[in-house]
Amino acid sequence: MKRWLAGGSVLVVLALVGALASPYLISLLTIVLLFTFLGQSWNLMLGIGGQLSIGHALFVGLGAYSVAVLDVKYGVSPWIGLLLGMVIAGSAGAVLAWLSFRFEVRGIYFALLTIAAAEFARIMFGGWEFVGAMQGLFFPAPTGAIDISMLRGDARFYYFIALALAALGIVGTEMISRSYFGYVWRAMRDDEQAARALGVRAFRHKILVIAISAATAAVGGGILALVQGSIFPDSIMGMGLSVDVLIGPVVGGLGTTFGPLVGSLAAIPLNHLMSALGDNLRIPGLNSIAYGFVLVLVVWFLPDGIWPAIVRLCKAIQMPSRLWLPQPRKAEE
């Protein structure tokens, strides 16, 4: 109960921020919330499913392209695009998982297969004239009027969409991890042999968890495309996006419900700040140095992530904190 109260109050605070904050802050927080959602989708795959994906950009990009192609080329509502994106990315994830697990490609090999698939798709989309090739696709310029059916509106509108999505992601992760599937998947993650011996059809379940993760990533991608107003294969399907997706959960705390939110809140504004600093000082590369340095420091000193550290701190000073869903981290492989 306390957990939901705390979660609810966080939501109220974020909603108030959305109503009051400056446009710059809002657009930054929109990205943070979208990556919270994407981080949850990635977290589902590794934190619960036990499969490391470093090519999540593939699913994000498929979702983004489904929305953009339908909307820009045919004027079809993004809602349909999101649905289509979920189907396409979910199938892509399922096919990828099926192909690799059929022949026991797993662990780091599976991770590298996801990179290869994402990079392959990026290059293919970059050469595909129909989807705009390298020139990308541009959504019609926003008029500022809010139109739910076409998901069109101003920055504040998108902020609330992203907020809803992030909340959905957090609640969804909680619900999944407490459901029958959550237990099965965690059992499978921790010891596949043992789970199989107990009658878990691991092969099917692995495909399922990856398909669900991919489908949710596609939703995040579709909204991300709408928020940005344009998509290019290099940015929406590139390696950089895959990294952005996983930095949130890893920095915030893998396998925890609030980790992706905390991690995105810490990492994304930091990245923007460092970029602004580098631009201001006219030293290209300064932001990469600072950001890279911070990443190394975080993994060095807070190997479990920021959120568990906060929880430990809360416990140490005798504050009731039951926000953290304890899920033992699993050493992958």
Added chain:
Amino acid sequence: MLSLWLNVLASGILLGLVYGLVALGLTIIFGVMRVVNFAHGEMVVFGVYIGYWAVRLWDVPIIVAAAIAAVVMFIFGYFLETMIVKRFVGRPHHYQFIVFIGLSLLFSGTLLVAFGPDPRPTASQLSFHTVSLGFVTLDLARLQAAATAGLLITLLGVYLKFSSFGRSLRAAADNRLGGLVVGLNIPRIYAVTFGIGAACAGVAGALISPLFDAQPYLAVDFTLLAFVTVIVGGLGSFSGALLGGLMIGVAEAIAALMFAPSMKTALPYALLILVLIFRPRGFFGAKET
């Protein structure tokens, strides 16, 4: 037409040997330490810059620049391992991934700050000389790079096969605990291994500096290329890295001829996906234990 194909094939093989050297560095590190070095491309780019500066400042032949790169990058790798990487050995792969992403951002940022984003071509007369072998014409820079890379791969292979250090390295790769029990200095072996891996990348970078302009943004491509190469051959396999390098080099060359230039880069990934699906451990990969 046939001679065009032969020429392309030959240049693919030559570049493939250098790719093999890059991949070898990666595969040695993974094979011994089980660490996936996602900053490998940056180390190649360091090598390219070392080649550029050595030629620019002292006007030395590329071979000498490669030797300088070997020494510098070995020391760099050795200290990087003892200071940072060693803490992440044996940790889950996604932590290693984040650390190396952080390191690669650090490195490429440093390169950007130091040299700026503009590509710097290494002016080497070699690039303009060609050798004709009757049916194929090869440019000298490529030939020299490939010959040096091939020689180095052979030397390293022989050294690791027959020297006492090579034996202890293989023992450490095979069974870390067992190695510790019989008194191997595992931390030192790891540091030297990482040094050798970095040196391979650096030498390869210096060797290709006449072919690729030095530029910080090259690194990502090299990292991914090295991974593709290594996986195609089999992660952790010595001969696999070489074979993978040759395959990727040839595949790239053929793709450049057959498809649009922008599509050329997709072929290695397609190859990797096919290999992973039909031969999950690569061509020479051992069964994971």
